[in-house]
Amino acid sequence: MYHLLRDHFGAQNWWPGETRLEVMVGAILTQNTNWGNVEKAIHNLKERGLLAIETLHTISPEILAREIRPAGYYNIKAKRLKNFVRFLMEHYAGSLENLDDEETEYLREQLLAVNGIGQETADSILLYALERPLFVVDAYTHRILFRHGMAEEQVDYQDLQGMFVDNLPAEVDLFNEFHALIVRTGKAYCRTSPRCSDCPLEQWEQPFLLQE
DNA sequence: CACCAGGCAAGTA
């Protein structure tokens, strides 16, 4: 699947972020939101000089909400960003170097304990900001695997993630690019119709299929 | 006009 998508779409070169903090902030802001809108919000934060852990920790949620307005859900996301940076301040002295010292499994649990960070956001932070070999599952992953007969509709996050991490080498670059390619594929195919005739995955000789 | 976008948590039964 990876090579078919890679050959069809080319390298996606994610994540579009200049710093680890920017990637982490983007992971929260992009929850159920178009990435273009997130870029506008991050641009505002940079322009105002707010894209720093201590600053985000200090400013009021109202000010923060105003700046991230284009990303949508701005009140709840302002709280989520502040929950996250408070977590960094209280547990890691506001240092991403300290955060990066933790074991991946423990770190994932810690991130999930932050209100506003769910499994996809935690894994996005771990893979794209901290370069841990975890596969990020999203709505496209579910839809594409379901539509191509590889997963039950009611499959949960962990089972979907296991299909990737249990069957592929634990390489950061591979998981990075594969998730990006799945997002790219989901935007183009498997949207309204059950299957798409010109989807690159139609040519894939599937190693297994679920029963009808 | 309707629908979608790189989710998550809180409420209900």
Place this chain on the structure above:
DNA sequence: TACTTGCATGGT
């Protein structure tokens, strides 16, 4: 556990 709802802007 399983299901529903609120959150909100901006592009197509």
